[in-house]
Amino acid sequence: MxxxxxxxxxxxxxxxxxxxxxxxxxxxxxxxxxxxxxxxxxxxxxxxxxxxxxxxxxxxxxxxxxxxxxxxxxxxxxxxxxxxxxxxxxxxxxxxxxxxxxxxxxxxxxxxxxxxxxxxxxxxxxxxxxxxxxxxxxxxxxxxxxxxxxxxxxxxxxxxxxxxxxxxxSESSIEAPAPYDGSGRKDERHESVGILDFRDVRGQENAKRALEVAAAGGHNALLVGPPGSGKTMLARRMPTILPQLSRAEALETTKIHSVAGRLDAGNGIVGTRPFRSPHHTISDAGLCGGGAHPKPGEISLAHNGVLFLDELPEFKRRVLEVMRQPIEEGEITISRARSTVTYPARFMLIASMNPCPCGHLTDPQRECVCAPAQVQRYLSKLSGPLMDRIDLHVEVAPVSFDEMDGPRDGDSSSTVRDRVERARTIQDVRYSDDLVHCNAQIGSRLVEEHCFVDDSGRTLLKSAIERLGLSARAYTRILKVARTIADLEEATEIDARHVSEAVQYRALDRDWWHG
CATH class of the missing domain: 3.30.230.10 (Ribosomal Protein S5; domain 2)
Structure with missing residues (x-):
């Protein structure tokens, strides 16, 4: 039979x-x-x-x-x-x-x-x-x-x-679960927002503004500052200011978590943007996926969400270098003798690091005890090509007593998120025919078409590029960030103010870092 x-x-x-x-x-x-x-x-x-x-x-x-x-x-x-x-x-x-x-x-x-x-x-x-x-x-x-x-x-x-x-x-019937109608995702998201809120962060207005820009354009960001300045606290609140997952994004994300066996029991769909924070001892297979029978890694589990790498220089250099291609292309291909699989990996990279081994190179209150050679060795753990792929380098200064002891008067996550969503809506309309959703994803053709800079902004940009000796990739990323800043202001053209702020977010290229 x-x-x-x-x-x-x-x-x-x-x-x-x-x-x-x-x-x-x-x-x-x-x-x-x-x-x-x-x-x-x-x-x-x-x-x-x-x-x-x-x-x-x-x-x-x-x-x-x-x-x-x-x-x-x-x-x-x-x-x-x-x-x-x-x-x-x-x-x-x-x-x-x-x-x-x-x-x-x-x-x-x-x-x-x-x-x-x-x-x-x-x-x-x-x-x-x-x-x-x-x-x-x-x-x-x-x-x-x-x-x-x-x-x-x-x-x-x-x-x-x-x-x-x-x-x-047909000897008996079993009641099928009700079809998913999208309910519950918004509630889950608001619950997470209620636990973590940007208003909890005292001071750090420059860093909060930088993360708002990063969220509005989908840009990668690196937070640089001494220990205890609030880098991790800022990074963990990043998902609370990102736009809500669309149904298509939720299905993409859920498929990855389903294949990896990471779905919570009873949850039919991933309702909030993922936030993954692997330890610095992770292997390249753990971060990017792999194994004898390939499985998604942390960068794929962070798809449509945030990948947070705390203490970036402590990660193995080989592990960080493997990320360069996924950051650029939004996917990772793993080849084995019998098969080749491709996992989505379009995530926002938020990383943090100290400016030197002791952590106090940029601290105005404490003296750095590191020798110049130690600082250089520490910084050399991060390659130039990897740093070029990070759009915003943000200085995070220590918080003063008055800021810590003062009232929580900053914008809440919901207020910031409203501004971010308005900027994302502008970008969705602008790139509706190009299969991209935010400024960070656009290629050179779209940069040339949509990142038009006025004369004063072009003069300032030329001066910054020549003085800092930036690469062509860094030049393009400054334009993308400036385009996002303009979108937050709902401005059509990029002017000198937008370029100036975008250049300020290249902290690792400025003189203090090399001094």
Whole structure:
């Protein structure tokens, strides 16, 4: 007897349709799984036989051959347990109609007692099932909110193997979760804003203004200042002034977190912009993704959000250099002998560092004890090409007693966010035909077209470029930042004021840094 069951496997952040073909022939009872099964799949039949027995479900006898097609795609996921079990039940009895199996995709890991465990990548698998034209998906109950995000497909939450048999045989019905309607995302976001607010930061008006500019244009920023000046406090409040995730961005972000197994239980979708803050001991594979079976790294988990690297010079230089291509292109490609996968990685990089090993080179209250050679060694940990890719270099000075002891009279996150969203709306309209959403993403053609500087601004920019000896990339990034500053003022042209402020955000190129 021959049975075909549909399932899916993830490849990067997308999914591939997989046919589970089961053939039962007469002969000595044995089973073979072909189609490049890896460890988790090779072990699955032992779990399946135990689950069938504990659920009192009949299994076929004889020579059983199971093929996972296409045969040239490696399969290494416990998500094939449930479709394999259903194919065996359908081959042993007529209780599961072939028509029902053909109309629904199945995925889930089995426990020995027959319960169904959650698996990774259910969102992209469900999207692929819908695009493939199937009527419904049988998924672990814990993954049902995630699958319900996908429109125009019925989701069946499965808690036990017998539930799947009952659904396919129409012996009982299971209430599907309500389709996702977008509710809850705004509430989650406001909850996070209530915990962290820009108004909590005393003083630091220059740094707060710089981060507002960074948020308005999607720019990368580096905060430089002595210990205790508030760099981390500022960075952790960055997501509270960013625009709300659109539905398309939320789906992109959720797919990555789903594949990585990072979705919170019960949450169907990532409702807030991610904030990732890896420790400086992280490896290049941990930061950018990789491994024997590639998985998304921190830069992909920060997609559409913020990647915060605290104490930037403490990261291994090799790890930082790997980021250069993703920062520029918004994605990371990982190549292995059998496959190549590409993960999205369009994030805002917010980094912080001390100006020297002791941290007090720019501190007006404390004397730096570092020798010039020590300072140079410390700074040389960051390469010029990496620094060129950071748009804003921001000095963060120590906070005075009067500022710390004074009232919280700065703008709240919601007030700043309103200004940021108005600037982003201007950019969305401006680049509506160019597949970019903010100034940081535009290429040289769009810079030339939209970053027009008046005569006074051009004179100032020429003087700054010649005096500081900036690279062509730094010149372009100054123009992009100046364009964002103009957008915050809803100005059409870039003038000298906008250029002057943008140049001030190149702190690492100015004389104090080299003195």
């Amino acid at each position: 021959f049975i075909r069951v549909w399932s899916s496997a993830t490849h990067g952040v997308d999914a591939l349709p997989i046919e589970v073909e089961t053939n039962v022939a007469s002969g000595i009872h044995e089973y073979t799984v072909v189609g490049l099964p890896k460890g988790a799949v090779r072990e699955s039949l032992d779990r399946i036989w135990a689950a069938l027995k504990n659920e009192n479900l009949e299994a076929p006898r004889g020579r059983i051959t199971i093929n996972l097609a296409p045969a040239d795609v490696p399969k290494d996921s416990a998500a094939f347990d449930l479709p394999l079990a259903i194919s065996l039940i359908a081959a042993a009895t007529d209780r599961v109609p072939e028509e029902a199996v053909a109309r629904n995709w199945i995925m889930g890991e089995l426990s020995l007692d027959g319960s169904v465990r959650p698996v990774r990548g259910v969102l992209p698998m469900t999207i692929e099932a819908r695009d493939h034209g199937c009527d419904g998906v049988l998924v672990p109950a814990a993954n049902a909110p995630e699958a319900a995000v996908v429109e125009n497909i019925v989701v069946y939450p499965i808690r036990r193997l017998r539930d799947a048999v009952n659904v396919l045989s």
